[in-house]
Amino acid sequence: MTNSRLAVTAAAFGLASGLTLGGLSAFAGGDKVVFPENWDKGVLYSTVDRYDVKQYRELWSTAAAVEAARKGEPIPSGTVLTLVQYKAQLDAAGTPTKDDKGRFIKGDLIAYTVMEKRTGWGAEYPADLRNGEWEYQAFGADKKVNEKANLTACFQCHKPHEAQDFVISLAGLKGTVPGQMAAAPPPGPGVVSIANFLFGPESVTVAANAPITWHNTDGSPHQVTIRGAKVQRSSVILKGQTAQLSIADPGSYEYICGLHPQMKGKIEVK
Ligand code: HEC
Ligand SMILES: [Cu+2]
Known part of the structure; x- marks a missing residue:
């Protein structure tokens, strides 16, 4: 009795909320990703100032992945990429303050998002969502899984980056981020x-x-x-x-x- 009522509720809820609930059941694979306790023993390969959400972000990788990327080899099984989100420090007007290099300054830790790649992972996903052998998970500042995170959105947003093994910051991992700015195009109508x-x-x-x-x-x-x-x-x-x-x-x-x-x-x- 209890079981069938649960099933009915879940079905009704599924209709109403569409992708999100479907996402939760379809992406239970996120449970395979455990919190990477040693994230800060790896390589800090990039930092990102996010003006849109006023965050300072650090991108950490397991060492073997950096080594492989810099040799032009595929990212190996066992790779863990950890994106650590911090609040940017703000001035009285709510604008992020900057250091002497013009970069945001790290404030309170907010959350972690993690992607992990292992041989054989991802096989159960439909082709239009599968991100190779990657799984995604979101953790709060307390290192616990963020149960409210929409893991479907992780797959959707990283999916167009298939040509670079779904790693949006691959240039940073390879160390090929251009240090020098190319000349801006001359101003014109377009x-x-x-x-x-x-x-x-x-x-x-x-x-x-x-x-x-x-x-x-x-x-x-x-x-x-x-x-x-x-x-x-x-x-x-x-x-x-x-x-x-x-x-x-x-x-x-x-x-x-x-x-x-x-x-x-x-x-x-x-
Ligand atoms: C709206 C698009 C979007 C969504 C949704 C999204 N990401 Fe990303 N992700 C990005 C961008 C853009 C970057 C590059 C770094 C930056 O700008 O913060 C990134 C970078 C990352 C990185 C560092 C490695 C890389 O690919 O560059 C990890 C790890 C990551 N995301 C995990 C996640 C997880 C886990 C989720 C779901 C909880 C998620 N992302 C959802 C856009 C997205
Ligand atoms: Cu943008």
Whole structure:
């Protein structure tokens, strides 16, 4: 009796909440990822200032993965990548304060997100969601699993990065993050600069089929994703890099950053 009532409730809830509940049962694989107690014994391979959420983030890797990536070899089974989220320290106006290198300053620890790769993992997932042999898990500052985390979203957001084994910060792991900024393209009607997690100007007007150029000045990667009947995605744009897209049909288009969906811009095609 109790069991069948539970089943009915779960089914009804599943209909109402769609992906989330489906996600919980489909992604029970997250339980395979235990808290990486030795995360800070590995390699700190990158830090990220997140202007959008006012966080300072550290990206840690097990040593063997850094070694493999720097030799151009595949990321080995047993790799654990730990993203540690801290609040950025803020001034009285709520703006992140910066150190003498212009970087955010670490405040309170908020949470950890972890991805772990092991031979044979992920085989049970549908192809449109599977991230190779990676599993994902989220932990609170207390190192306990964050039961409210939507693990489906981890798979969805990392999925477009299949060509780099789903590791968005792979350039950092390889140590190929460009230290020197490439020259910014000369200003023009279709040129957008990305700085501090903002597109500037926010709105551009271009002719049909004319190139629109984005130049990233942030330490964090970005990826332009234009919405419309046909979704267009740029490559992942690292610091100092540019990417170009063009649109054939006149109209108004909205776009976001595929990595930070709260970043928004507009394109008018005449
Ligand atoms: C909205 C898109 C998005 C979602 C959802 C997302 N990530 Fe990520 N993830 C990123 C971006 C972008 C980076 C690069 C670092 C940064 O900007 O913070 C990243 C980096 C990481 C890294 C460091 C290795 C790498 O791939 O660069 C780990 C570990 C990670 N994410 C785990 C998770 C886990 C676990 C979840 C789900 C709880 C998750 N992510 C959900 C966008 C996302
Ligand atoms: Cu972005």
